[in-house]
Amino acid sequence: MSVSLGAIIPAFLAILIGAMLSYVYKKNTKEVLYDERMVKISEKSSRIAMILFAISITFIGLFLITLKDLYPEFTQVGFTLAFSAIGILGLYYVFYGYYNRKY
């Protein structure tokens, strides 16, 4: 609703309340939510999804930036996608470094 109204404070509150509710729900749940198979499936699917996602947005971003003379209104979208791809790589290397030390 805040997004449709164009107001920032309710949006922040919604995110905060959602995160808190999710945390409280997980903390109070005692039953097994994940078994080893599900974790393995989740990890494998995350890996392939991340690779495909990174490649796709990189190519789409590159195309949109390249076509800046023909479609200048989509250049910003292209840069957003390209920066998202850089963000993925940055995040991935941070987490890779973390798990490399952990295991």
Next chain:
Amino acid sequence: MKIITEVNDMSESGVVLKILSLFESGLFIKIVSVFITGLWITGIILGNIYVIILALLLLTGLGVVLYIHGDKLKEIFYGDGSVIVEDERTQLINEKASTMTLGVLIAVIIWVGIVITALRTSYPQYSYVGYTLFVVAIFCLILYISARTYYARKF
């Protein structure tokens, strides 16, 4: 005389084989990769879609070569088949890092998208970015759900 001709034929086919093997060598593939990267950068700087299409075609060709020689990649890039590229530990680290990256990325993209879209009255020039981030998040979720369905059936 006949023996000399046969020896010449053999040496010629040897040269041809050597030239063909050069195309499958690690150095050649690395050079092509660098060239393709150069094409990407040139295409973006010049804003020329044909350069990008050429890079994409070359990349597809390279992908086909790597796919065909998928079982020989270690020899191609390392020259030694005994070199271990990925063991169980690195696989585990890769998978865990990917899971965390994807989770954090989707959350951040949705949050930033919400914030930018909510601020569209103050900063209308960024409204496209907000919508793009929403679409990107949905695309990422679709990819993840598809992969999850595939692996749930596989295991």
